[in-house]
Amino acid sequence: MPRDDVILDPRTSTWSVTDRLEDVLATTVSEGAVLVAPLAPGDDGRCAAVAALTSLGLDAALVLETHEPRDTAGTVTTVPLAPGAHAVRRVLLVGTGDGSVDAWRAAGAAVGRATRGSARAVHAVGGTVGTGLASYVEGAVLGSWASPRWTTEGATSGAQAAVEAVVTGTQDADGVARAVTRARAQLVARGLAHTPSNTKNPAWMAARARAVGRATGLEVTVWDERRLRRDGFGGLLAVGGGSATPPRLVRLDHEPPGATASTPRVVLVGKGITFDTGGLQIKPTDGMLGMKTDMSGAAIVLAVLAACRSLEVPVRVTGLLALAENAVGGASYRPGDVVTQFGGTTVEIGNTDAEGRIVMADALAYADAELDPAWLVDVATLTGAARIALGRVAAPVFATDDALRDALVDAGASTGETLWPMPLSDTYRQALDSDVADLNHIATGVGGGAVIAALFLREFVGTRRWAHLDIAGTGRSDVDAGISAKGATGFGTRLLLRWLEGMR
Structure with a gap:
């Protein structure tokens, strides 16, 4: 990997x-070691914590009475131990609430933060977590994880995860490994989305894609x-015409072992605006501050393709990264311009700050014409309307196929990435009619901005089974809490991987 390998190869625990918990504790050096034990409501929910505390030679009843830990999901109670007296220096009693997969995910996230900087974290949860083990991990x-920092040494990790993490009470090594790969x-x-835009331009993203291809066996093509x-x-x-850094289109191909021409192909398309000034219709300053993350869709698609081989995804997967910087210059595109998309459809530009759908249309049209996908899915930080409608809680999903939509919704339910089905209402379609081109770029005088954008994209997918994920709200977080760090979230990455893994 290149020097910025903390981006493509983030520092995580081994x-x-x-x-057997006892076997792990026998080889654990107390300095820098942590034991994690779960708590749930009721006496039965405390059995695992009692067993873990007893394994250290502690009076479990006295510890629980003294520290009064809460069992609310994600609540961590720290029990410090004397140096050298036990196999670990700290015990973390973590609440698991109702024991749902969401509660276990919240517990895992809290523990991940609480064990940063540890030499070894022993998770005595395997025998109690059940189907929530993957969510916990x-x-x-x-x-x-915390956002990288850029110093005189280049990109450096924002936080140090525990060097080693051991889950006891389970034999599901494959399930744990898959969970780690998805995360x-x-x-x-x-990390890609957090990279500053004076470093990250379309050519830089294309170079990262080539590095990922070399490391993971993907075929990479760059326009x-x-x-x-x-x-x-x-x-x-x-x-990309107004930028000093020209646009790129990147194609990445995953071919599973034994794939033939009849093996189904999934195409994933990601919006890759490496910085968005709004173009000639420039954004206000506050609206521009987070625009280094406007390529989150492309970052997600690249990350998904990078994990396909490790997760043994059984279908062919092609990723398309539509990369451009929307800047201001003498060659900037203008309101009123007519742009000819890939395949020949002409579009009348209505607002240069609605650039995402223009680059996505090229990639979607290419996928339809050249790749013959069985399923076509795009992901983009596309509309403010999506953020206003659903906030940070869920992302709208629009689809031409109910089965595809439902499969994606189910995958999101399993990963805690909630999708909210939205209609592709043809009532709005006439608003995209243009007097001077095949299509209007945007619609004026009507609402439903996220629906209008989805209807525009639908014009470029032919009769494909297609779904569109608008992550303008869920793609960013204002706080460092739960499974999210402040800034870009990567929302949709695990969802898409779970969906692809299920194609067996």
């Missing part, structure tokens, strides 16, 4: 599993500005 990996993919997406012009990608060229 995870392992073992049946994902939460712990996500919670242990690490989300951290890759976050530079000359090839984009030759092949007719007018949307990418229009949006």
Whole structure:
């Protein structure tokens, strides 16, 4: 990996599993070691904590009476121990609430934060967590991470996860490894989105894609500005025209072992605006501050493709990264321009700050015309309307196929990434009619901004089974809490991986 490997190779714990807690404690050096034990409401819910405390030679009843730990999901009570007296220096009693997968995920995230900087974290949860084990591990990996910092040494980790993490009471090494892989993919997406835009431009993202391809066995193809012009990608060229750093289109291909021409193909398309000034219709200052994360969709798609081989995704997966910087310059595209998208559809530009749908249209049209996907899914920080409608709680999902929509919603329910089905209402379609081109870029005088954007994108997918995830709200977090760190969240990464893993 290149020097910025904390972005593509985020620092996480080395995870392992073992049946017996006692065996792990026998090889644990107390300095820097932590034991994590779960708590749930009622006496039965405290059995695991009692067993863990007893294994250290402690009077469990006295410890619980003295520290009065709460069992609310994600609540951590720290029990410090005397140096050298026991196998660990601290015991963390973590609340698991009602024992749901969401509660276990919250518990894991809290523990991930609480064990930062530890040499070894022993998680005595395997025998109690059940189906929530993957959620707990994902939460712990996500919670242990903080945004990288850029110093004189380059990109450096924002937090140090526990060096080693051991889950006791289980033999599900594969389930733990898969959970770590999914969570690490989300951290890759976050790190890419957090990278400052004076470093991160379309060419930089293309170089990262090539590095990922070399490391994970993906085939990578890159269109530079000359090839984009030759092949007719007018949307990418229009949006990127005002920038000193030209646009790129990146294609990544995962081929499972034994794949043939009849193996189904999934195409994932990610919006990759590496910085968004709004173009000639420039954003106010406050609206521009977070725009380094406007390429989160492309970051998510790249991270998903990078994890496909490790997770043994059984179908062919192609990722398309539509990369451009929406800047202000002499060659900026203008309101009233007519842009010819890939495939020949002409679009009348209504607002240069609605650039995402223009670059996405090129990639979607290419996927429809050239790749013959069985399923086509795009992910984008696309509309303020989505954020206003659902806030940070859920992302709208629009789809031309009910089965695809439901599968994505179910995958999101399993990962805590909630999707909210929204209608592709043809009532709004006429608002996209243009007097001078095939389509209007935006609609004026009507509401439903997220619906209008989805209807616009639908024009470029033909008859494909297609879904559109608008993560403008869920793609960013204002706080460092739960499984999210402040800034880009990588929302949708684990969801898409769970969906792809399920295609067996």
